[in-house]
Amino acid sequence: MRIGIDLGGTSVKAALCEEDGTLLAKQSTPTRTGDAAGLCADMKLLALALCGERGIAPNQVSSIGIGVPGSFDKETCTLKFGTNLGMNNVCFAEAFQPEFSCTVQLDNDANCAALGEATAGAAKDARNMLMVTLGTGVGGGIIIDGKLYTGCNGIAGEMGHIVIQRDGEPCNCGRKGCLEAYASAAAFVKFAERALAEGRESLLSKNAGHLDAKMICDAVDAGDMLARVLFDEYCENLSNGLASYINIFQPECVVLGGGLAGYGEKLLEPLRRLTIPQTFRSDKRNTEIVCASLGNDAGLIGAAML
Ligand SMILES: [Zn+2]
Structure with missing residues:
Protein backbone atom coordinates (compact mmCIF):
# COMPACT_ATOMS: atom_id res chain seq x y z
CA MET A 1 0.00 0.00 0.00
CA ARG A 2 1.11 3.54 -0.75
CA ILE A 3 -0.06 6.94 0.36
CA GLY A 4 0.00 10.03 -1.85
CA ILE A 5 -0.52 13.55 -0.57
CA ASP A 6 -1.28 16.62 -2.66
CA LEU A 7 -0.34 19.72 -0.73
CA GLY A 8 -2.30 22.67 -2.06
CA GLY A 9 -2.77 26.24 -0.92
CA THR A 10 -6.42 25.62 0.03
CA SER A 11 -6.62 21.92 0.84
CA VAL A 12 -4.45 18.93 1.69
CA LYS A 13 -5.65 15.84 -0.17
CA ALA A 14 -4.49 12.34 0.60
CA ALA A 15 -5.09 8.99 -1.08
CA LEU A 16 -4.41 5.36 -0.29
CA CYS A 17 -3.28 3.43 -3.37
CA GLU A 18 -2.29 -0.11 -4.20
CA GLU A 19 1.26 -0.80 -5.38
CA ASP A 20 0.13 -0.43 -9.02
CA GLY A 21 -1.42 2.99 -8.40
CA THR A 22 -5.05 1.86 -8.09
CA LEU A 23 -6.76 4.46 -5.92
CA LEU A 24 -8.61 2.94 -2.94
CA ALA A 25 -9.66 5.87 -0.78
CA LYS A 26 -9.34 9.65 -0.57
CA GLN A 27 -9.66 12.21 2.20
CA SER A 28 -8.89 15.91 2.49
CA THR A 29 -8.71 18.74 4.98
CA PRO A 30 -8.29 22.53 4.66
CA THR A 31 -4.64 23.65 4.56
CA ARG A 32 -3.37 25.33 7.70
CA THR A 33 -1.27 27.90 5.89
CA GLY A 34 1.63 29.38 7.84
CA ASP A 35 1.51 26.60 10.47
CA ALA A 36 4.11 23.96 9.57
CA ALA A 37 3.64 21.84 12.71
CA GLY A 38 -0.14 21.91 12.25
CA LEU A 39 0.19 20.95 8.60
CA CYS A 40 2.46 17.99 9.43
CA ALA A 41 0.01 16.85 12.12
CA ASP A 42 -2.91 17.11 9.65
CA MET A 43 -1.04 15.09 7.02
CA LYS A 44 -0.37 12.30 9.51
CA LEU A 45 -4.01 12.34 10.68
CA LEU A 46 -5.16 12.02 7.05
CA ALA A 47 -2.78 9.09 6.49
CA LEU A 48 -4.01 7.37 9.66
CA ALA A 49 -7.65 8.03 8.74
CA LEU A 50 -7.14 6.43 5.31
CA CYS A 51 -5.57 3.34 6.93
CA GLY A 52 -8.46 3.21 9.41
CA GLU A 53 -11.04 3.51 6.63
CA ARG A 54 -9.59 0.50 4.78
CA GLY A 55 -8.56 -1.53 7.87
CA ILE A 56 -4.85 -1.33 7.08
CA ALA A 57 -2.07 -1.15 9.67
CA PRO A 58 0.28 1.84 9.17
CA ASN A 59 3.26 -0.54 8.95
CA GLN A 60 1.69 -2.04 5.79
CA VAL A 61 2.28 1.28 4.01
CA SER A 62 5.46 0.96 1.93
CA SER A 63 5.82 4.54 0.77
CA ILE A 64 4.45 8.02 1.39
CA GLY A 65 4.85 10.69 -1.30
CA ILE A 66 4.00 14.37 -1.17
CA GLY A 67 3.39 16.67 -4.13
CA VAL A 68 4.35 20.20 -3.14
CA PRO A 69 3.83 23.60 -4.75
CA GLY A 70 7.13 25.43 -4.72
CA SER A 71 10.82 24.64 -4.51
CA PHE A 72 12.14 21.72 -2.53
CA ASP A 73 15.13 19.54 -1.80
CA LYS A 74 14.43 15.91 -2.65
CA GLU A 75 17.35 14.44 -0.72
CA THR A 76 16.39 15.95 2.62
CA CYS A 77 12.64 15.84 1.91
CA THR A 78 12.41 19.54 2.64
CA LEU A 79 10.06 22.14 1.22
CA LYS A 80 12.35 25.15 0.72
CA PHE A 81 10.00 27.90 -0.47
CA GLY A 82 6.28 27.22 -0.20
CA THR A 83 4.87 30.63 -1.03
CA ASN A 84 1.25 29.42 -1.39
CA LEU A 85 1.51 27.57 1.91
CA GLY A 86 3.02 30.47 3.82
CA MET A 87 5.98 28.41 5.04
CA ASN A 88 9.61 27.81 4.14
CA ASN A 89 12.21 25.18 5.10
CA VAL A 90 9.84 22.50 6.34
CA CYS A 91 11.28 18.98 6.56
CA PHE A 92 8.68 16.23 6.06
CA ALA A 93 11.06 13.26 6.51
CA GLU A 94 9.84 12.45 10.04
CA ALA A 95 6.38 13.98 9.85
CA PHE A 96 4.65 10.57 9.83
CA GLN A 97 6.65 8.92 12.60
CA PRO A 98 6.36 6.97 14.81
CA GLU A 99 3.18 5.40 13.35
CA PHE A 100 4.61 5.13 9.81
CA SER A 101 8.17 3.86 9.42
CA CYS A 102 8.39 4.01 5.59
CA THR A 103 10.36 6.61 3.66
CA VAL A 104 8.75 9.89 2.65
CA GLN A 105 9.32 11.21 -0.89
CA LEU A 106 8.74 14.69 -2.23
CA ASP A 107 8.33 16.21 -5.67
CA ASN A 108 6.52 19.11 -7.28
CA ASP A 109 2.83 18.82 -8.07
CA ALA A 110 3.33 18.92 -11.86
CA ASN A 111 5.81 16.03 -11.78
CA CYS A 112 3.42 14.07 -9.57
CA ALA A 113 0.58 14.65 -12.06
CA ALA A 114 2.82 13.36 -14.86
CA LEU A 115 3.69 10.23 -12.90
CA GLY A 116 0.00 9.72 -12.06
CA GLU A 117 -1.11 9.93 -15.70
CA ALA A 118 1.74 7.59 -16.69
CA THR A 119 0.77 5.07 -13.99
CA ALA A 120 -3.01 4.97 -14.15
CA GLY A 121 -4.23 7.64 -16.57
CA ALA A 122 -4.09 8.70 -20.21
CA ALA A 123 -0.52 7.37 -20.67
CA LYS A 124 -1.01 4.13 -18.74
ZN1 LIG B 1 10.17 31.39 -19.13
Missing part, protein backbone atom coordinates in the same frame (compact mmCIF):
# COMPACT_ATOMS: atom_id res chain seq x y z
CA ASP A 125 1.51 1.56 -19.94
CA ALA A 126 3.60 4.17 -21.82
CA ARG A 127 7.27 3.80 -20.85
CA ASN A 128 8.17 7.26 -22.11
CA MET A 129 5.76 10.15 -21.83
CA LEU A 130 5.64 13.89 -21.38
CA MET A 131 2.95 15.79 -19.55
CA VAL A 132 2.34 19.42 -20.44
CA THR A 133 -0.05 21.33 -18.19
CA LEU A 134 -1.74 24.38 -19.66
CA GLY A 135 -2.79 26.42 -16.65
CA THR A 136 -1.69 29.71 -15.11
CA GLY A 137 1.73 28.70 -16.38
CA VAL A 138 2.94 25.89 -18.63
CA GLY A 139 4.37 23.09 -16.51
CA GLY A 140 4.70 19.39 -16.77
CA GLY A 141 6.86 16.38 -16.22
CA ILE A 142 9.07 13.92 -18.06
CA ILE A 143 8.78 10.15 -17.66
CA ILE A 144 11.64 8.14 -19.15
CA ASP A 145 11.54 4.34 -19.06
CA GLY A 146 8.72 4.43 -16.51
CA LYS A 147 10.49 6.77 -14.12
CA LEU A 148 10.20 10.45 -13.42
CA TYR A 149 13.19 12.30 -14.83
CA THR A 150 14.20 15.05 -12.41
CA GLY A 151 17.73 16.01 -13.52
CA CYS A 152 20.81 16.80 -11.44
CA ASN A 153 19.05 19.37 -9.25
CA GLY A 154 15.78 17.49 -8.96
CA ILE A 155 13.91 20.26 -10.77
CA ALA A 156 13.75 19.09 -14.40
CA GLY A 157 10.51 19.21 -16.36
CA GLU A 158 10.03 22.97 -16.69
CA MET A 159 8.30 22.45 -20.02
CA GLY A 160 7.09 26.02 -20.32
CA HIS A 161 10.50 27.63 -20.50
CA ILE A 162 11.74 26.83 -23.96
CA VAL A 163 12.01 29.93 -26.14
CA ILE A 164 9.76 29.77 -29.19
CA GLN A 165 10.24 33.44 -30.17
CA ARG A 166 13.51 35.30 -29.65
CA ASP A 167 12.93 38.68 -27.96
CA GLY A 168 9.26 37.75 -27.71
CA GLU A 169 6.73 38.19 -24.92
CA PRO A 170 8.22 38.61 -21.41
CA CYS A 171 7.99 35.43 -19.32
CA ASN A 172 7.55 35.02 -15.56
CA CYS A 173 10.99 33.39 -15.43
CA GLY A 174 12.72 36.57 -16.57
CA ARG A 175 13.46 35.49 -20.14
CA LYS A 176 11.58 36.53 -23.25
CA GLY A 177 9.64 34.45 -25.73
CA CYS A 178 9.15 31.31 -23.62
CA LEU A 179 6.37 28.88 -24.57
CA GLU A 180 4.68 29.77 -21.25
CA ALA A 181 4.28 33.38 -22.39
CA TYR A 182 2.26 32.11 -25.40
CA ALA A 183 0.62 28.84 -24.41
CA SER A 184 -0.48 29.21 -20.78
CA ALA A 185 -4.14 29.91 -20.09
CA ALA A 186 -2.99 33.25 -18.69
CA ALA A 187 -1.23 34.09 -21.96
CA PHE A 188 -4.32 33.08 -23.98
CA VAL A 189 -6.34 35.54 -21.90
CA LYS A 190 -3.60 38.21 -22.12
CA PHE A 191 -3.71 38.17 -25.93
CA ALA A 192 -7.52 38.37 -25.93
CA GLU A 193 -7.56 41.32 -23.53
CA ARG A 194 -4.89 43.03 -25.65
CA ALA A 195 -6.94 42.57 -28.83
CA LEU A 196 -10.05 43.97 -27.15
CA ALA A 197 -8.06 46.95 -25.84
CA GLU A 198 -7.03 47.60 -29.45
CA GLY A 199 -10.72 47.89 -30.28
CA ARG A 200 -11.23 44.57 -32.07
CA GLU A 201 -14.90 43.60 -32.28
CA SER A 202 -15.92 40.41 -30.55
CA LEU A 203 -18.51 38.68 -28.40
CA LEU A 204 -15.79 38.81 -25.75
CA SER A 205 -16.11 42.61 -25.41
CA LYS A 206 -18.84 42.31 -22.77
CA ASN A 207 -16.37 40.51 -20.49
CA ALA A 208 -13.35 42.68 -21.24
CA GLY A 209 -11.11 43.08 -18.20
CA HIS A 210 -12.16 39.80 -16.60
CA LEU A 211 -11.90 37.17 -19.33
CA ASP A 212 -10.91 33.59 -18.68
CA ALA A 213 -9.78 30.88 -21.08
CA LYS A 214 -13.14 29.10 -21.05
CA MET A 215 -14.94 32.26 -22.18
CA ILE A 216 -12.63 32.44 -25.20
CA CYS A 217 -13.18 28.75 -26.03
CA ASP A 218 -16.94 29.27 -25.70
CA ALA A 219 -16.69 32.24 -28.08
CA VAL A 220 -14.82 30.03 -30.59
CA ASP A 221 -17.72 27.56 -30.37
CA ALA A 222 -20.18 30.42 -30.90
CA GLY A 223 -18.42 31.36 -34.15
CA ASP A 224 -16.70 34.52 -32.91
CA MET A 225 -14.04 35.61 -35.44
CA LEU A 226 -11.59 37.18 -32.99
CA ALA A 227 -11.77 34.20 -30.64
CA ARG A 228 -11.11 31.89 -33.61
CA VAL A 229 -8.02 33.89 -34.65
CA LEU A 230 -6.70 33.89 -31.06
CA PHE A 231 -7.34 30.16 -30.70
CA ASP A 232 -5.60 29.35 -34.02
CA GLU A 233 -2.57 31.41 -32.96
CA TYR A 234 -2.59 29.70 -29.57
CA CYS A 235 -2.54 26.26 -31.22
CA GLU A 236 0.26 27.26 -33.60
CA ASN A 237 2.44 28.49 -30.76
CA LEU A 238 1.76 25.43 -28.63
CA SER A 239 2.44 23.10 -31.55
CA ASN A 240 5.92 24.61 -31.95
CA GLY A 241 6.71 23.65 -28.38
CA LEU A 242 5.14 20.19 -28.61
CA ALA A 243 7.00 19.39 -31.83
CA SER A 244 10.31 20.32 -30.19
CA TYR A 245 9.59 18.05 -27.22
CA ILE A 246 8.63 15.19 -29.53
CA ASN A 247 11.78 15.60 -31.62
CA ILE A 248 13.96 15.53 -28.50
CA PHE A 249 12.25 12.77 -26.53
CA GLN A 250 10.24 10.70 -29.04
CA PRO A 251 7.79 9.70 -26.29
CA GLU A 252 4.95 7.26 -26.87
CA CYS A 253 2.60 9.89 -25.59
CA VAL A 254 2.27 13.60 -24.82
CA VAL A 255 -0.49 14.19 -22.27
CA LEU A 256 -2.03 17.65 -22.03
CA GLY A 257 -3.40 18.69 -18.64
CA GLY A 258 -4.60 21.84 -16.92
CA GLY A 259 -7.69 23.92 -17.56
CA LEU A 260 -7.30 24.26 -21.32
CA ALA A 261 -7.10 20.49 -21.77
CA GLY A 262 -10.78 20.53 -20.80
CA TYR A 263 -11.43 21.72 -24.37
CA GLY A 264 -10.67 18.12 -25.36
CA GLU A 265 -10.84 17.01 -28.96
CA LYS A 266 -11.41 20.58 -30.16
CA LEU A 267 -7.91 21.39 -28.90
CA LEU A 268 -6.34 18.06 -29.87
CA GLU A 269 -7.45 18.06 -33.51
CA PRO A 270 -5.72 21.33 -34.54
CA LEU A 271 -2.73 20.55 -32.33
CA ARG A 272 -2.15 17.17 -33.97
CA ARG A 273 -2.60 18.70 -37.42
CA LEU A 274 -0.05 21.45 -36.67
CA THR A 275 2.42 19.45 -34.57
CA ILE A 276 2.86 16.14 -36.42
CA PRO A 277 4.25 17.65 -39.68
CA GLN A 278 7.00 19.34 -37.62
CA THR A 279 8.22 16.06 -36.11
CA PHE A 280 10.61 13.27 -37.10
CA ARG A 281 8.50 10.16 -37.49
CA SER A 282 8.68 6.45 -38.06
CA ASP A 283 6.56 4.21 -40.28
CA LYS A 284 5.56 2.03 -37.35
CA ARG A 285 4.94 4.00 -34.23
CA ASN A 286 4.53 7.70 -33.53
CA THR A 287 3.81 9.96 -30.59
CA GLU A 288 0.17 10.32 -29.62
CA ILE A 289 -1.14 13.63 -28.27
CA VAL A 290 -3.97 13.12 -25.78
CA CYS A 291 -5.68 14.87 -22.88
CA ALA A 292 -5.20 13.90 -19.25
CA SER A 293 -7.82 11.55 -17.85
CA LEU A 294 -7.39 11.58 -14.07
CA GLY A 295 -8.13 15.22 -13.26
CA ASN A 296 -7.09 16.11 -9.72
CA ASP A 297 -6.42 12.47 -8.86
CA ALA A 298 -3.31 12.47 -11.08
CA GLY A 299 -1.28 14.39 -8.52
CA LEU A 300 -2.42 12.13 -5.68
CA ILE A 301 -1.66 8.88 -7.52
CA GLY A 302 1.66 10.24 -8.79
CA ALA A 303 2.70 11.30 -5.28
CA ALA A 304 1.89 7.79 -4.04
CA MET A 305 4.06 6.32 -6.80
CA LEU A 306 7.14 8.52 -6.12
